[in-house]
Amino acid sequence: MTRFLRASPNAAFMLLAAYFVVNFLVRMALPDSLERDEAQQILLSQWLAAGYDTQPPFYNWLQYGLIQITGPSVFAISFLKNLMLFAAYLAYGLAAKSVLKDRDLAIIATLSLLTIPQIAFEAQRDLTHTVAVVFAAALFLYGFFRTLAAPTIASYLLTGIAIGIGMIAKYNFVLLPAAALLAVLFDREWRQRVFDWRLMLTIGASLLIVAPHALWLVDHLGLASERTMEKLAEEDAALASQIAEGLLSLVTAIAGFSAVTVIVFAVVFRGSLWQALSKGNRWTALIERMMVLFVLALVLLILFAGAAHIKDRWLTPLLLVLPLYLCLKVEAAGLADGLQLKRFAPIVTAIMIAVPAILFGRVAAAGLTGDYQKLNVPYDAFARSIADDGIRPAAILTDDTHLAGNLRLHFPGIPVVSEDYAGFAPDVAWSATSPVLVVWRKEDGAAADAAPDLLADAARFGKGRPAAAPDLHRMELPYHYGRDGKRYSISYAWVYPAGE
Numbered sequence: 001m002t003r004f005l006r007a008s009p010n011a012a013f014m015l016l017a018a019y020f021v022v023n024f025l026v027r028m029a030l031p032d033s034l035e036r037d038e039a040q041q042i043l044l045s046q047w048l049a050a051g052y053d054t055q056p057p058f059y060n061w062l063q064y065g066l067i068q069i070t071g072p073s074v075f076a077i078s079f080l081k082n083l084m085l086f087a088a089y090l091a092y093g094l095a096a097k098s099v100l101k102d103r104d105l106a107i108i109a110t111l112s113l114l115t116i117p118q119i120a121f122e123a124q125r126d127l128t129h130t131v132a133v134v135f136a137a138a139l140f141l142y143g144f145f146r147t148l149a150a151p152t153i154a155s156y157l158l159t160g161i162a163i164g165i166g167m168i169a170k171y172n173f174v175l176l177p178a179a180a181l182l183a184v185l186f187d188r189e190w191r192q193r194v195f196d197w198r199l200m201l202t203i204g205a206s207l208l209i210v211a212p213h214a215l216w217l218v219d220h221l222g223l224a225s226e227r228t229m230e231k232l233a234e235e236d237a238a239l240a241s242q243i244a245e246g247l248l249s250l251v252t253a254i255a256g257f258s259a260v261t262v263i264v265f266a267v268v269f270r271g272s273l274w275q276a277l278s279k280g281n282r283w284t285a286l287i288e289r290m291m292v293l294f295v296l297a298l299v300l301l302i303l304f305a306g307a308a309h310i311k312d313r314w315l316t317p318l319l320l321v322l323p324l325y326l327c328l329k330v331e332a333a334g335l336a337d338g339l340q341l342k343r344f345a346p347i348v349t350a351i352m353i354a355v356p357a358i359l360f361g362r363v364a365a366a367g368l369t370g371d372y373q374k375l376n377v378p379y380d381a382f383a384r385s386i387a388d389d390g391i392r393p394a395a396i397l398t399d400d401t402h403l404a405g406n407l408r409l410h411f412p413g414i415p416v417v418s419e420d421y422a423g424f425a426p427d428v429a430w431s432a433t434s435p436v437l438v439v440w441r442k443e444d445g446a447a448a449d450a451a452p453d454l455l456a457d458a459a460r461f462g463k464g465r466p467a468a469a470p471d472l473h474r475m476e477l478p479y480h481y482g483r484d485g486k487r488y489s490i491s492y493a494w495v496y497p498a499g500e
């Protein structure tokens with residue numbers, strides 16, 4: 001592996017391309033069921049909007065565009081995710097090459113993103129908006145470092161494009177360019193980059209990208225922020241308790257995000273890593289200032305905004321620079337040597353084997369472990385059974401976004417409405433031959449009671465026409481890769497117009 005990585009300047013990128021192809025194929029080999037974020041993407045791909053909910057819409061827009069070409073499919077979900085992750089690693093690798101002189105260290109920095117669980121595993125398993133912000137942050141680092149090292153019109157534009165994408169990828173991304181801007185002001189030479197006329201290109205490019213969503217956000221600020229603040233806040237907690245819990249969650253999140261990377265680097269660099277931590281250069285000083293400012297912003301959020309629950313993945317925009325920062329430290333100390341890549345290669349190879357193996361095994365082994373994943377749920381069997389009834393629903397209604405996305409996947413061409421996105425009101429031809437299909441379930445697959453509110457709401461498709469009494473059913477289906485006799489329960493009802 002070491003010889004291969006050194007054989008070509010782009011060997012690391014070729015290895016990553018192969019790795020993401022494997023992950024794509026593994027996802028295609030798994031059942032046609034969806035994880036939570038995947039299902040949301042399939043559901044929201046029914047319409048294009050400047051904003052949808054508490055998350056900005058960049059990833060939704062990309063997914064919408066691809067699904068217009070391919071139709072709702074696991075292919076569309078997995079292809080976009082793996083393409084974006086590869087693009088993120090590519091941008092990160094280019095950023096590493098722009099600031100590191102030692103080629104081995106640049107390779108280690110690039111591939112070390114695989115040592116961050118939130119990026120290597122969680123982003124591959126389900127996350128979508130986090131994938132977008134990983135790409136945006138990596139692209140920003142590349143544009144930002146290029147602008148500092150050798151400013152050009154292209155580098156200023158690239159930085160602005162990255163900022164614009166990041167702002168509509170995840171709201172917390174704003175802390176990264178803000179921290180970078182303030183950190184640059186402490187360096188006399190680099191400070192001039194801020195007062196360069198080309199900065200207007202950065203601002204203009206970012207505003208052009210952000211504008212459509214920003215205009216939507218003005219009228220939907222409550223919708224965009226309410227659920228996020230609910231996740232952050234601790235209800236009915238005393239101020240001192242909230243602050244203590246918030247600070248503890250921040251420390252825990254930083255440790256959780258960084259621990260594996262630090263352990264891997266300790267194994268690879270051994271005593272050199274600890275010696276290097278006391279050394280530095282302009283690049284390491286810049287990143288250190290960025291980290292301090294980013295963390296300070298989170299501390300202020302805890303102190304003055306009531307934040308009590310900081311999650312590790314929220315630190316992604318900044319802390320993904322950690323592997324590059326550590327490699328810069330080693331280079332600044334003059335402690336790089338050829339054995340480090342040799343020690344690193346088997347570790348990264350093991351990770352590249354383990355991630356797709358775990359992603360497949362956790363689903364395929366469910367019958368043995370009894371731990372059923374969302375991908376084990378047999379939505380495809382439910383759709384086939386409905387099709388066997390010979391009734392094509394005019395629309396499908398549910399109160400569960402995850403269920404709605406899976407139904408949209410298996411009932412292409414039929415509008416699927418979730419109560420969480422009740423504003424989506426498709427024009428439906430409700431009739432005696434095209435009833436509304438109402439579906440509900442319990443998350444654990446146990447038999448669910450009737451959902452009277454949901455059933456009553458089905459009449460919305462009648463535009464004022466009353467509904468007849470619903471025709472209630474329940475289906476018990478075997479899990480994908482499940483044990484004999486283990487069943488998943490889905491309840492449903494056909495709702496017809498009254499008098500037809």
